Amino acid sequence: MFSWVLTSQGVNDVVANALTTVGATKFGLMVAITLVLFVIGCFMETIAAITILTPILLPVATAAGIDPIQFGVIMLLNLMLGLLTPPLGMVLFVLSRVSKMSVEQCAKATLPFLLPLGIVLVLIMMVPALTLWLPSVLY
Helix, strand or coil: CHHHHHHHCCHHHHHHHHHHHHCCCHHHHHHHHHHHHHHHHHHCCHHHHHHHHHHHHHHHHHHCCCCHHHHHHHHHHHHHHHHHCCCCCHHHHHHHHHHCCCHHHHHHHHHHHHHHHHHHHHHHHHCCHHHHHHHHHHC
16 A cells, blocks of 8 residues: 555655666666665564565666566665664664663674675675576576
């Protein structure tokens, strides 16, 4: 329902125009989308973000030549990184409650994992074959 409201009000076109002007190249557009997804991932639950943002961002990405499978992996990884990033990552609050530790202790424990995940994100953005190899073999 919310996606329909966004589409009918023209929000999709506004976001698409803003992202294409910010990211003039394919890689620039991926960086802009990555930053948007990362920030939204810090505040919003993953399922809600996917439901709301996919109808807006996927047409922009495919028009720029980004494969939908690669875009999906980039989107999920970005939202996951946003959930884990202190101080606003929602998963940190769940982790602190389950482990009976403070949010600060949980944030310190997750920090070593953020760097490798960020490196994987950059690799997936720069080398599409990492995400497209298996689907090309299967299909």
